[in-house]
Amino acid sequence: MFESLQHLVTGFGIALTVDNLFYCLIGAVIGTLIGVLPGIGPIAGIALLIPATYHLSATSAIIMLAGIYYGAMYGGSTTSILLNVPGETASVITCIEGYQMAQKGRAGPALATCAIGSFIAGSIAILGLVFLAPPLAEAALAFGPPEYFSLMVFGFIVLCNVTGTSLIKSLMMAVVGLIIGTIGLDPVTGVARFTFGSMSLLSGMEFVAVAIGLFGIGEVLANVEKPLAFLEGKVLVPRLRELYPTLQDFKKSIGPILRGTGIGFGVGLVPGPAPVIATYSSYMVERKISKNPEAFGKGAIEGVAGPESANNSACQSAFIPLFVLGIPFAPPTAILLGALLIHGVSPGPLMIGQHPSLFWGVIASMYIGNFILLILNLPFVPLFANILRIPKKVLLPLVILFCITGMYTVNNSVFDIWMMLLFGGIGFLMRKLDYEGAPLLLALVLGPKLEVAFRQSLMISHGDFGIFVNRPISMGFLLATLLFLLFPVFRIILKSTGKGGGFRGSMGGNKG
Amino acid sequence: MLKKAFMIMCVVCFMAVMPVQAADFPTKEVQIIIPWAAGGATDLIFRALGATTGKYLGKAVIVVNKPGGAGAVGYTEAMKAQPDGYTLASGITPLTILPHNVQTAFTYKDFEPVINVVSDPGMFLMRSDAPWKSLKEFLDYAKKNPDMITVGNSGAGGGVHLIALAFENAAGVKFNHIPFTGGGPSVTALLGGHVNAVSVSPPEGIEHVKAGKLRIIALFSEKRFEMFPDVPTVKEQGVDFAMGQWRGLIAPKGTPPDVIKKLHDAFKQGMNDPVFQKNAKDMAVNLHYLGPEAFGKLMGSEHELFGKLIKGMKK
Numbered sequence: 129m130f131e132s133l134q135h136l137v138t139g140f141g142i143a144l145t146v147d148n149l150f151y152c153l154i155g156a157v158i159g160t161l162i163g164v165l166p167g168i169g170p171i172a173g174i175a176l177l178i179p180a181t182y183h184l185s186a187t188s189a190i191i192m193l194a195g196i197y198y199g200a201m202y203g204g205s206t207t208s209i210l211l212n213v214p215g216e217t218a219s220v221i222t223c224i225e226g227y228q229m230a231q232k233g234r235a236g237p238a239l240a241t242c243a244i245g246s247f248i249a250g251s252i253a254i255l256g257l258v259f260l261a262p263p264l265a266e267a268a269l270a271f272g273p274p275e276y277f278s279l280m281v282f283g284f285i286v287l288c289n290v291t292g293t294s295l296i297k298s299l300m301m302a303v304v305g306l307i308i309g310t311i312g313l314d315p316v317t318g319v320a321r322f323t324f325g326s327m328s329l330l331s332g333m334e335f336v337a338v339a340i341g342l343f344g345i346g347e348v349l350a351n352v353e354k355p356l357a358f359l360e361g362k363v364l365v366p367r368l369r370e371l372y373p374t375l376q377d378f379k380k381s382i383g384p385i386l387r388g389t390g391i392g393f394g395v396g397l398v399p400g401p402a403p404v405i406a407t408y409s410s411y412m413v414e415r416k417i418s419k420n421p422e423a424f425g426k427g428a429i430e431g432v433a434g435p436e437s438a439n440n441s442a443c444q445s446a447f448i449p450l451f452v453l454g455i456p457f458a459p460p461t462a463i464l465l466g467a468l469l470i471h472g473v474s475p476g477p478l479m480i481g482q483h484p485s486l487f488w489g490v491i492a493s494m495y496i497g498n499f500i501l502l503i504l505n506l507p508f509v510p511l512f513a514n515i516l517r518i519p520k521k522v523l524l525p526l527v528i529l530f531c532i533t534g535m536y537t538v539n540n541s542v543f544d545i546w547m548m549l550l551f552g553g554i555g556f557l558m559r560k561l562d563y564e565g566a567p568l569l570l571a572l573v574l575g576p577k578l579e580v581a582f583r584q585s586l587m588i589s590h591g592d593f594g595i596f597v598n599r600p601i602s603m604g605f606l607l608a609t610l611l612f613l614l615f616p617v618f619r620i621i622l623k624s625t626g627k628g629g630g631f632r633g634s635m636g637g638n639k640g
Numbered sequence: 641m642l643k644k645a646f647m648i649m650c651v652v653c654f655m656a657v658m659p660v661q662a663a664d665f666p667t668k669e670v671q672i673i674i675p676w677a678a679g680g681a682t683d684l685i686f687r688a689l690g691a692t693t694g695k696y697l698g699k700a701v702i703v704v705n706k707p708g709g710a711g712a713v714g715y716t717e718a719m720k721a722q723p724d725g726y727t728l729a730s731g732i733t734p735l736t737i738l739p740h741n742v743q744t745a746f747t748y749k750d751f752e753p754v755i756n757v758v759s760d761p762g763m764f765l766m767r768s769d770a771p772w773k774s775l776k777e778f779l780d781y782a783k784k785n786p787d788m789i790t791v792g793n794s795g796a797g798g799g800v801h802l803i804a805l806a807f808e809n810a811a812g813v814k815f816n817h818i819p820f821t822g823g824g825p826s827v828t829a830l831l832g833g834h835v836n837a838v839s840v841s842p843p844e845g846i847e848h849v850k851a852g853k854l855r856i857i858a859l860f861s862e863k864r865f866e867m868f869p870d871v872p873t874v875k876e877q878g879v880d881f882a883m884g885q886w887r888g889l890i891a892p893k894g895t896p897p898d899v900i901k902k903l904h905d906a907f908k909q910g911m912n913d914p915v916f917q918k919n920a921k922d923m924a925v926n927l928h929y930l931g932p933e934a935f936g937k938l939m940g941s942e943h944e945l946f947g948k949l950i951k952g953m954k955k
Contacts, residue, residue: 272834273818313710313742316796316819320742327712330742454825470677472684474824478831482824482847539677539707577821584818588790588834 132258139488143496148191151184152493155192156500159199164207164512168527170200170215171569172344174463175336176530178470179537186471187486191493193467197460198250198443198494201403202501202510205242205436206508209235210513218403218439221411225424225431232427236268241381241429242436243505244373249437250387250498253444256393257491265452268477273584274408274595276455276607280578283457284571285609290405291564295616298567301558305571306334306578315580316587328543335572336538338546339463342565344531345548348524377429377528384414385433388609391434392441399457401566402446403439410438414454451487455574459566462573665725666699666901672889673721673729675714677707681925685758686730688919693910694802697903712744719746723894725903728754731890731935736943740950741797748943752895753935755907756888759928760841761861762803764791765854770837775858775877778837783812791815792826792838797950798856799885803860804839805949807874810881817826823832830854841885843924860884874907886928886942888935904932 143147162173174193181189204219209226222242224562229238288298311322312332323329373381391413394404413435415424424431449457454476456462468475473483480487505512535548555565589595597603672690674683683705690701706714711734718729731751739747772778782789793801796819808815818835820826823844830838830845832851838845842865848854849868859865859873860883874881889907891900910916911929920927930938 269828269832272829272832314796315821325743327716327745330710330712331707472681474822476825476828478824478828540705541713580819580821584820587816587818590787590816 132262135484135488136258136492138485138496139490139492140490142187142485143191143492148188148489148493149496151188151496152195153500155195156199156497156504159196159201160203160206160504160512161515163200163203163219164515165523165527168347169343170197171459171463172340172347172531173200174460174467175339176344176534178336178463178467179466179534181471182537186468186473186483187489189471190464190486190490191469191497194447194490194494195462197450197464198440198497199501201436201440201443202243202246202505205246205432206239206505206509206512207516209238209242209432211516215599217243217401218417219405220404221407221435222432224411225428228425228427229429229432234427237377237429238432239509240373240506241377241433243383243502245381245388245433245437246440246505247498247502248385249392249441250444250501251495252386252389253393253396253441254491254495254498257444257448257494261448261487264448265477265480268452270601271453271477272599273581273588274599274602275605276453277578277581277585278596278602278609279453279455280574280581282337282580282605282609282612283455283574284567285612286399286534287401287457287570288567288616289612290298291401291566293562297563301563301565302567302571305568306575308338308568309572309575310370310579312395312576315576316583326543328541332576333572334539334541334544334547334570335466336463337535337544338551338572339421339459339569340531340535341548341551342555342558342569343459345528345552346559346565348527348531349552349556350559351520351524357591373429380429381417381433384410384430385437387413388437389441392438392443395438396442396445397448399449400457402442406438406442407435410434440498451479452477454479455577456570459569462570465573660735665902666697668726669700669702670697670726670728671702671704671717672905673714673727674703675707675711675718675729679683679706681923682730682732684923685887685925686889688881688916688923689907690908692913692916693882693907696909696913697906710742711738711744716745717892719750719892721892723752723892723896725891725899726897728889728891728903730887731939732887733885733942734937735890736939737797737799737802737946739943739952740947748890748939750893752893752900753932753939754891754900755887755904755911755932756886756928756930756935756938757907757911758887758925758928759884759947760886761859761882761884762800762807762839762841762858763856764804764807764837764839764858765827765845765849766837766857767830767855768855772857772930775874775879778857779811779813779879782811782815782841786814787816789815789837790818790835792818792820792829792835794823794826794840795819797822797953800839800841802946802949803883805858805953806877806883806945807839807858807881809949809952811874827854842926846924867906884926886938888930900932 137600143152162168162170174196177196181192201218204214205226205377208214208222209230212223213226214220214223228239280393284302288302289294291298311329313330314321321395375416381500391410395406395409396402410433411434414430415421418424418430446458446461449455450461450465454474456465465475473486532545533546535545538544558565585595596606672686672688676682677853687703690703694700706717715735717731718727736748738744762772772781791804793804795801800815801819804815804817820829823840826838827840827845829835831848837857845854849856856868856871859871860881861873862882865871908929
């Protein structure tokens with residue numbers, strides 16, 4: 129406990145160097161921009177900026193890329209409130225109450241509550257990270273190949289269950305991702321699989337190409353389709369003096385902020401698109417426990433404060449499985465895993481001990497980053513909102529240009545650009561047909577790990593499948609997976625008796 | 641007269657098509673293709689070496705990363721480059737392994753050796769609380785229980801896997817080899833007690849040896865470590881075996897010998913530069929100089945050995 133605080137102090141020493149402060153600021157600003165701009169989300173944003181970090185130290189690189197991730201959570205709320213357009217998926221729920229508040233002329237307090245709530249949540253969640261990550265890393269040493277295998281199976285099922293509207297479609301996407309993940313050198317025998325003689329495919333499908341394609345190009349193409357005047361011209365920018373919430377606003381929001389922090393932190397630790405689930409869960413909780421639920425849907429500040437705090441808190445705690453187990457539970461952390469590997473850092477139980485300056489520096493930078501974002505988002509909201517006035521015909525081609533140049537710089541490979549464009553087309557079709565990209569991307573990243581863990585387990589046990597159920601942790605995850613698979617069945621039973629079952633339905637309904 | 645004019649013309653023509661004039665080499669920057677991503681051990685070493693070599697060469701040395709295909713993408717490109725000395729590649733152990741595993745357009749024979757810079761010995765690590773107290777106990781147990789001792793490695797068909805296979809042959813035992821995706825994960829699994837031992841190359845696992853959590857049960861170098869003078873090599877203990885992983889520089893086939901010599905001399909000076917020596921020490925790599933001839937011989941013998949090992953593995 130005390131030791132962690134000591135490390136955190138050294139972490140602040142690292143994060144407060146001029147260089148790292150600068151990269152933290154850059155990350156926060158870019159993150160906010162990405163959150164504001166509907167054409168591009170944190171996944172494609174982080175992937176695009178990985179090449180820009182090649183010349184940085186691993187610590188500076190992750191400080192900047194992590195800043196983009198949580199910065200996007202701040203920025204996403206801006207467009208939700210002002211325009212009823214979520215800048216990224218985690219802000220969908222903020223549209224409901226936030227836009228209503230804006231319609232009543234209370235956009236300022238809504239924005240301020242978001243920023244303050246996010247700051248409080250981020251700060252508390254970081255403390256959680258400080259105290260929980262080291263003991264969890266110690267415990268994670270108990271995870272051998274069978275445990276990793278069962279954990280990842282559990283992760284896939286949970287992720288597919290909570291992503292999108294249809295479990296079948298999500299599972300289909302996960303399987304496509306697993307199949308693409310088999311391309312390249314066989315991890316156990318070293319034989320080339322499905323490369324069709326292409327040298328470029330030997331190390332597998334470049335997952336940055338898939339990420340930028342699905343989430344960058346695909347999103348841009350989907351935006352091209354929308355009517356031209358969709359975004360332009362209807363931006364109502366609040367003035368600075370209208371920003372500050374009243375004392376009553378603050379009293380109303382502090383409870384939701386703290387509850388949202390707790391919910392978000394818990395959700396970030398389990399597999400799935402943490403910020404999205406966190407915002408929905410927090411909104412549901414606030415509506416349920418509110419003394420005047422009739423205010424919800426008409427601009428209740430609780431419905432802004434809770435979810436916005438939850439998504440920020442989830443964002444920070446999602447770093448725990450990434451750093452401690454080396455297993456990303458959601459696409460943005462999967463991209464960060466890629467970035468860590470590029471910089472020669474392989475996250476896992478030993479990472480905190482091996483790269484203390486990176487781990488503690490990044491955590492301290494998150495605290496500083498949250499502070500920067502608070503300052504950035506309060507007085508400069510009008511500035512960021514004005515960015516939405518850039519005409520789409522200028523913005524979207526620019527995004528494509530960034531995607532192509534960014535992709536080339538990852539491996540200096542033209543082949544990757546073609547792959548990215550191919551996946552851009554696929555991403556567009558998936559959007560049209562209502563398939564989610566997240567299970568595909570995550571399966572692509574985790575698939576090879578899943579395969580390795582499975583085959584390692586069987587090699588250790590000389591082919592005996594009992595190794596997965598004989599070990600208690602592994603057994604626990606498999607049982608949990610089974611429960612999750614049976615969950616829809618339970619829900620049907622519950623529904624027929626007339627109770628519950630609202631959560632998933634409203635999730636789907638509010639999407640997009 | 642006419643004959644003389646013809647001869648002059650011939651000489652002029654010949655001069656025009658002569659590929660490289662070693663006397664004025666280099667006239668522009670020299671680039672090193674690293675077939676791996678930026679930030680890895682090979683990348684860091686050659687970036688550091690390039691930085692100190694520039695002043696001895698007279699022109700800057702640039703490092704270009706061409707990752708992909710487990711090295712195949714970068715090597716294919718380096719092989720096809722003009723053999724004029726301006727394009728080099730980092731030649732490391734996998735160059736002599738990969739062609740046995742997959743169909744590649746190149747082998748080490750498509751390159752000219754320039755200089756070897758690093759050679760990291762292979763070793764086996766195990767937990768300090770493992771039941772085997774010495775190499776002899778370990779090997780005796782392995783002999784009695786073939787295929788039962790699990791030995792992790794950083795990747796199937798990779799350097800340390802093949803070192804483990806070669807050691808197995810030399811010691812007359814049989815291990816159960818478990819591939820991981822990198823040296824870090826294999827050491828993590830060892831610390832968690834999920835495998836009995838791991839085959840690694842320094843600096844992997846060294847800090848845990850220093851911390852007393854792991855110990856070196858078998859060291860495959862010719863000499864003992866400076867860091868751990870008490871750890872004997874396997875050679876001292878009666879198993880005639882030494883093997884490591886090397887990292888050097890190679891040029892496309894056909895690069896003129898005098899150009900190679902110039903490059904070699906400059907990089908050797910760069911290697912001896914105190915700045916580079918300190919960098920190498922910080923990175924905990926074992927510097928091991930070999931000239932072009934010795935480096936070429938090393939690549940040849942390793943290529944042959946790996947070919948045999950991989951054939952045995954696939955059976």
